[in-house]
Amino acid sequence: MAYIAAISVLVFAVIATSCAADTDLLQDICVADLASGTKVNGFVCKTNVSATDFFFDGLAKPGLTNTTSGAVVTGANVQKIPGLNTLGVSLARIDYAPGGLNPPHTHPRATEVVFVLEGQLDVGFITTGNVLISKSIKKGEIFVFPKGLVHFQKNNGKEAAAVIAAFNSQLPGTQSLAATLFAATPSVPDNVLTKAFQVGTKEIEKIKSRFAPKK
Numbered sequence: 001m002a003y004i005a006a007i008s009v010l011v012f013a014v015i016a017t018s019c020a021a022d023t024d025l026l027q028d029i030c031v032a033d034l035a036s037g038t039k040v041n042g043f044v045c046k047t048n049v050s051a052t053d054f055f056f057d058g059l060a061k062p063g064l065t066n067t068t069s070g071a072v073v074t075g076a077n078v079q080k081i082p083g084l085n086t087l088g089v090s091l092a093r094i095d096y097a098p099g100g101l102n103p104p105h106t107h108p109r110a111t112e113v114v115f116v117l118e119g120q121l122d123v124g125f126i127t128t129g130n131v132l133i134s135k136s137i138k139k140g141e142i143f144v145f146p147k148g149l150v151h152f153q154k155n156n157g158k159e160a161a162a163v164i165a166a167f168n169s170q171l172p173g174t175q176s177l178a179a180t181l182f183a184a185t186p187s188v189p190d191n192v193l194t195k196a197f198q199v200g201t202k203e204i205e206k207i208k209s210r211f212a213p214k215k
């Protein structure tokens with residue numbers, strides 16, 4: 001029986017750990033001192049706190065979608081709202097021009113839930129078993145992108161589209177696959193990418209040049 005109890009505790013601990021997002025808070029508030037040079041997991045708390053630390057109006061208006069991909073993400077995370085430090089949640093707004101794409105990416109620290117403000121989107125994520133789970137969603141609808149899985153949103157409509165995205169992390173982090181692999185500094189070696197993508201150096205160099213910083 002003791003053996004079964006021990007296994008149960010272990011299984012519960014593993015489940016509890018794998019379900020956890022940001023670490024839990026140990027006090028009412030810990031407003032981030034973004035200027036502090038002290039490095040901790042998250043940000044150190046500042047002493048003088050006001051309502052502005054918990055306020056942000058940066059999602060009120062659409063972001064400019066004149067980007068290469070035709071989509072723009074405006075974060076409302078701990079870097080913009082210091083009061084979010086240690087609270088384990090954040091938002092973003094994503095705007096899409098007609099045809100705009102939020103390219104395949106992952107958030108290492110959060111599940112994402114999007115709510116469509118305007119327009120319609122084709123969205124999807126890919127499981128670790130390489131299954132694409134995709135759907136078309138429109139104004140008022142919600143879609144979930146599980147933590148860590150590669151996902152995207154594409155506006156195949158003729159009108160602009162926008163979503164509010166919620167995350168169970170104060171700073172979910174984003175790794176956009178193409179940029180991660182082809183625009184890292186220093187550069188990921190060509191011989192890694194040619195082997196990974198089963199193409200020649202020329203093709204790799206071409207993609208890298210597309211992601212090179214504009215001069």
Ligand code: MN
Nearest residue numbers: 107112145151
């Ligand atoms: Mn995302």
